[in-house]
Amino acid sequence: MTPTLPTITGIGSVSPYGPLAGLIPPELTAQCPLEPSAITAWKTAGLRRAFLVKPFRPADVVPGLKTRRLDRLSAWALVASSLAIKDAGIDLSQVDRSRVAVVFATSFGCVELTEAFYQSAAANGWSGTDPSTFPETLANAPASHVALFHDLRGPNITVGSKGFAGESALIQAASLLRHGQADLAIVLAGDTLTRAVYEWYEAADLLSPACYNSESLPVADGFVPSEGVTALVLEAAGRCEVRSEAHSYARFRSGCWVAGGQPVEIARQMLCGCVPSLTICAGNGAPCATSPTIGLAREIAGQNAAVVPPQAVAAGLADTGALLHLILALSSRPSSGLALLLGTSLGTSGDSGFAALLLELP
Amino acid sequence: MTDIQKTIVVTGVGVISPYGIGLDCLQAGMLSGKCCLAPTNDLYPGFAGTTAQVQVQAYELPHPAEGFTSRHSRTDRLAALAARDAVADFDCENSSFRESGVVMASTVAGLTEIDPGIAHDPAAWYRRGGLSRAASYPVARVADAVGEHLGLRGPRCAVSVACASGAMAIALAANMLLDEIAPMILAGGSDALCPFTLSGFNSLQALDPDPCRPFDQKRKGLNLGEGSAVLVLETLAGAAARNAKVLVVLRGWAMTNDAFHPTAPQQQGNGLADCMRRAMEMAEVDCDEIGYVNAHGTGTPLNDIAEVKAYETAFRGRSRPVPVSSTKSYFGHCLGAAGALEAAITITAVRRGALFPTLRLTDPIESPRVDWLRGEVRHQPLPLAMSVSAGFGGSNTALIFGNIRS
Numbered sequence: 001m002t003p004t005l006p007t008i009t010g011i012g013s014v015s016p017y018g019p020l021a022g023l024i025p026p027e028l029t030a031q032c033p034l035e036p037s038a039i040t041a042w043k044t045a046g047l048r049r050a051f052l053v054k055p056f057r058p059a060d061v062v063p064g065l066k067t068r069r070l071d072r073l074s075a076w077a078l079v080a081s082s083l084a085i086k087d088a089g090i091d092l093s094q095v096d097r098s099r100v101a102v103v104f105a106t107s108f109g110c111v112e113l114t115e116a117f118y119q120s121a122a123a124n125g126w127s128g129t130d131p132s133t134f135p136e137t138l139a140n141a142p143a144s145h146v147a148l149f150h151d152l153r154g155p156n157i158t159v160g161s162k163g164f165a166g167e168s169a170l171i172q173a174a175s176l177l178r179h180g181q182a183d184l185a186i187v188l189a190g191d192t193l194t195r196a197v198y199e200w201y202e203a204a205d206l207l208s209p210a211c212y213n214s215e216s217l218p219v220a221d222g223f224v225p226s227e228g229v230t231a232l233v234l235e236a237a238g239r240c241e242v243r244s245e246a247h248s249y250a251r252f253r254s255g256c257w258v259a260g261g262q263p264v265e266i267a268r269q270m271l272c273g274c275v276p277s278l279t280i281c282a283g284n285g286a287p288c289a290t291s292p293t294i295g296l297a298r299e300i301a302g303q304n305a306a307v308v309p310p311q312a313v314a315a316g317l318a319d320t321g322a323l324l325h326l327i328l329a330l331s332s333r334p335s336s337g338l339a340l341l342l343g344t345s346l347g348t349s350g351d352s353g354f355a356a357l358l359l360e361l362p
Numbered sequence: 363m364t365d366i367q368k369t370i371v372v373t374g375v376g377v378i379s380p381y382g383i384g385l386d387c388l389q390a391g392m393l394s395g396k397c398c399l400a401p402t403n404d405l406y407p408g409f410a411g412t413t414a415q416v417q418v419q420a421y422e423l424p425h426p427a428e429g430f431t432s433r434h435s436r437t438d439r440l441a442a443l444a445a446r447d448a449v450a451d452f453d454c455e456n457s458s459f460r461e462s463g464v465v466m467a468s469t470v471a472g473l474t475e476i477d478p479g480i481a482h483d484p485a486a487w488y489r490r491g492g493l494s495r496a497a498s499y500p501v502a503r504v505a506d507a508v509g510e511h512l513g514l515r516g517p518r519c520a521v522s523v524a525c526a527s528g529a530m531a532i533a534l535a536a537n538m539l540l541d542e543i544a545p546m547i548l549a550g551g552s553d554a555l556c557p558f559t560l561s562g563f564n565s566l567q568a569l570d571p572d573p574c575r576p577f578d579q580k581r582k583g584l585n586l587g588e589g590s591a592v593l594v595l596e597t598l599a600g601a602a603a604r605n606a607k608v609l610v611v612l613r614g615w616a617m618t619n620d621a622f623h624p625t626a627p628q629q630q631g632n633g634l635a636d637c638m639r640r641a642m643e644m645a646e647v648d649c650d651e652i653g654y655v656n657a658h659g660t661g662t663p664l665n666d667i668a669e670v671k672a673y674e675t676a677f678r679g680r681s682r683p684v685p686v687s688s689t690k691s692y693f694g695h696c697l698g699a700a701g702a703l704e705a706a707i708t709i710t711a712v713r714r715g716a717l718f719p720t721l722r723l724t725d726p727i728e729s730p731r732v733d734w735l736r737g738e739v740r741h742q743p744l745p746l747a748m749s750v751s752a753g754f755g756g757s758n759t760a761l762i763f764g765n766i767r768s
Contacts, residue, residue, distance in 0.1 A: 098618065098636060107500050109522065114473075115481060117558070122478035126561040127408035134562030135625045135754050138469060139501055139522035144755030147621040153633060155617035156757050157530065160502035160520040168519050175537045181617070181640075196484040200496055203488040256543060259506075260515030261461070319502065353518075 005251040006177045009240045010088025010233030014076040016051040019061045021083035023331040034313045042195040049211050051226035051313045071112040073192045077142035080231035081186050088233040089245045101154040101182035102143045103173040105165035105189035107319035109139030154182045163345025164257040164355040166322030171255035177236040189320040190229030226316025230323035250359040257355035267300045277337030280308045280329040282322045293344045336361050366598040370536045370612040374594030376448025378440050380414040380693040389710045398693040399573040406557040411571050414587035414693035435472040435498035438507035441552035444590035445508040463516035463544035465535040466505040467527030467551035469698040472498030474556040516544040524753030529701025533615040550702035552590035574661035576688035579725040584660040587694025591702035610709050613764045614645025620756030631672025634758045638676035641760035649677045654717050654747040656708045659688020674731045683733035691721035701751035708749040715744050
C-alpha cells in the first residue's frame with residue numbers, strides 16, 4: 001500500500017441492512033439479493049416495493065442523538081457519520097475539528113421536507129408556509145447537522161452529480177486532503193425515498209417488475225428504488241498510522257468522472273498498466289444483470305478478472321449508490337491489491353457518463 | 363517563481379443579471395449606480411415585497427431548437443445562457459474546451475417548475491404535465507444543462523450549500539484543476555426567483571419589504587434576486603497554451619463551517635474569519651494587501667453584525683481599515699448564484715480598479731477596521747480583492763482574486 005495516499009479508516013451505514021458500523025456482516029450480505037419491502041408509508045395502488053430502511057430510533061444506535069426535528073436524511077447522516085467515526089476509532093476531542101471536512105452527496109436532498117413545505121403551501125397558501133421547515137429543505141441541511149453535532153468546522157460541501165454523486169464526493173474529499181485544506185473528511189452519500197420520488201420513477205416507466213411483483217427478482221430486470229446513507233472516514237496520509245486500532249479498508253489512489261468520452265481509455269490511463277484484482281460495478285440505476293458497466297469492466301480488466309456486478313440495493317440509490325456498492329463489495333469479496341470501482345450512467349441526451357475510482361486494498 | 367501548472371486563472375466570465383446579459387451590462391449598470399430592486403406583487407398571491415428579476419423579455423432564453431425543453435427549469439436556462447456568454451469568444455472546437463468540466467451551484471434548481479399541486483397526488487400531477495418539469499428538480503440538472511448546451515464531456519458536478527454555493531463551486535473547480543481532473547472548468551451558480559424560496563424567507567421574516575440596506579444600523583432584512591454567473595477557470599499553463607486572455611488570477615480560496623446553528627451565523631463570525639484567514643494564507647498575502655472585500659452582506663440583522671465581527675478578526679493586524687461593500691444592495695440576494703455573481707463583480711473591481719459602494723448605507727455599523735464604501739464609486743488600483751460568502755448551515759467561502767501582475 002502506498003503510504004502517502006488518503007485512507008478509508010471508518011465505515012458507517014444506514015441502509016436496508018439496518019444501521020451498521022464497519023463492513024456489512026456476511027450473514028446479511030449472504031441474503032443476496034436482498035428482498036425489496038412493500039411500501040406502507042403511503043397509500044399505493046396495489047403492491048409497490050422498494051429497498052427501504054426499516055424505522056429505528058437513532059438514539060438507540062447513537063446514544064444522546066436528538067433527531068426529533070430532523071427529516072430521515074439528516075437523521076441517517078448523523079447516525080452513519082457517528083458510526084463511521086466510531087468505527088475509525090477516532091476520538092474527536094483529540095482532533096483539530098477546524099481541519100475536519102464533511103462532503104455529502106445527494107440527488108434529491110431533503111425531499112421529505114420539501115414535500116412537507118409544498119403541503120403547507122397547498123394547505124395554507126404560500127403566505128402560510130412553515131418557517132421551521134424551510135431551512136431544513138436545503139440540500140446541505142444533513143451535512144450542516146453533521147458539522148453541528150460533531151463540531152466539525154472544516155469545509156462543508158454538498159454535491160450532486162447525475163449518476164456519480166457518491167464518486168464525486170469521494171474525489172472531492174480526497175482533493176481537500178491532498179491540498180491541505182483538511183486532515184480528515186467524513187464522506188457521505190445517500191437519499192431518502194418518498195412518494196413523489198417513487199411515483200416519478202413509476203410515471204417515467206423506470207421501475208423493475210420486481211417493484212410490483214414479489215416473485216420477480218430485482219437483480220435481473222431493472223431498477224428498484226432504494227434509500228439510505230453511507231459514510232466513510234477518509235484520513236490524510238500518515239494520520240491513521242498513529243492509532244494502533246485503526247482500520248485501513250482502502251487507500252484512495254485516484255478518481256475521475258466524465259460526461260462523455262472513452263471510458264476504457266480513461267480507465268487504462270488511471271491504471272498505468274496495472275491490472276485490478278477486483279473490479280466493482282456501480283449500477284447507478286441500470287438493470288443489474290445487464291449493466292453496461294459489467295462489459296466495460298471486462299474490457300478494462302480482462303475476461304477472467306474478478307468483477308463484482310452492481311448490487312440492486314445500491315443501484316437503487318442511483319446517483320448516490322457508489323459508496324454502498326463499495327462497502328458491499330469489500331464486505332462480500334475480501335481482496336487485496338488494486339480495486340477499480342466503475343460507474344456508468346446514460347445521459348439524457350444520449351451521451352454516456354463514466355466514473356472510476358482506483359483504490360488500494362490492504 | 364510562479365508554478366504555472368498550479369496557478370489558477372480566470373479566462374472568461376458570463377453573467378445574466380437583472381441588468382441584462384453580459385458582464386459589461388452588469389458593470390455599466392453598477393457604475394451608474396442603478397438599483398434593480400423594485401416592488402413586486404405578482405410572484406404569488408399575497409406577496410408584496412421587493413425583488414430584482416431578470417427581464418426575460420429583453421432577450422430569448424434558450425428554446426427547444428437549442429435542445430431546451432420543459433425538462434429544463436428557468437434556473438437551468440439562466441445557467442446555460444451565462445455559460446454561453448462566458449465562452450462567447452472561445453474556440454469551441456478546441457479539444458481542451460470539449461473536455462471541460464462543469465461545476466454549477468444552485469439552491470433552487472428546478473423548484474421553479476414545481477407547484478404545491480405535487481403535494482396532494484404526485485402521480486396525478488405528473489400526468490398533468492409535471493413529469494418532465496419534476497425532472498429538473500435534482501440540483502445536478504443545472505450542471506448537466508450547461509454541459510449539454512455547450513457539448514462538454516468533462517466531469518459535471520453541482521454544489522448546494524445554500525448562499526455560499528456559487529463561491530464554493532469556484533473553489534471546488536480550482537481544486538479539480540490542481541488535480542488535473544479537467545483542463546478547463548466552467549464554474550458558477552444559477553438561481554431563479556420562485557414562490558418556494560420567497561415564501562420560505564418570508565416565513566422566516568427575513569425579507570425587507572423595501573430595498574435592503576446591508577450593514578446599515580436600520581437594516582431590516584434581505585431582498586431576493588435572480589441570475590447566473592459562470593467563470594471559466596484553467597491553469598495559467600493551459601491558458602498560455604491556447605493563447606487565452608487572462609482576466610484575473612484566483613490567488614486563494616478557502617471553505618469553513620461555523621458548526622453553530624442551522625440558520626444563524628456564529629455571533630463573533632469566527633468561522634467566516636477563519637475562512638478569510640485561510641484564503642489569505644493560501645494566497646500568501648498579508649491582510650494589508652487586500653484592497654477590497656465584496657461582502658456577503660445580506661442586510662439581515664444577524665448576518666451583517668457577525669460579518670463585521672469576522673472582518674475585525676480577519677483584518678486585526680491591518681494598518682488601515684479594509685474597504686468593504688455589499689453589492690446585494692443593487693440586485694438583491696441571488697442565493698446559489700450570489701457567490702458567483704459577486705465573484706464576477708470582484709473581478710470587475712480588480713480589472714477596472716472600481717470599488718462599488720453599498721447603496722442606501724447611511725448609518726453603517728460602527729467598526730474601526732472597516733472602511734465602508736458608500737456614495738460614489740471609488741476608483742483606485744486594486745491588485746487584490748476578496749469575495750466572501752456565507753450561508754444557512756454555517757458554510758463559508760472566501761475567494762481572492764488578483765490582477766495578473768499581482
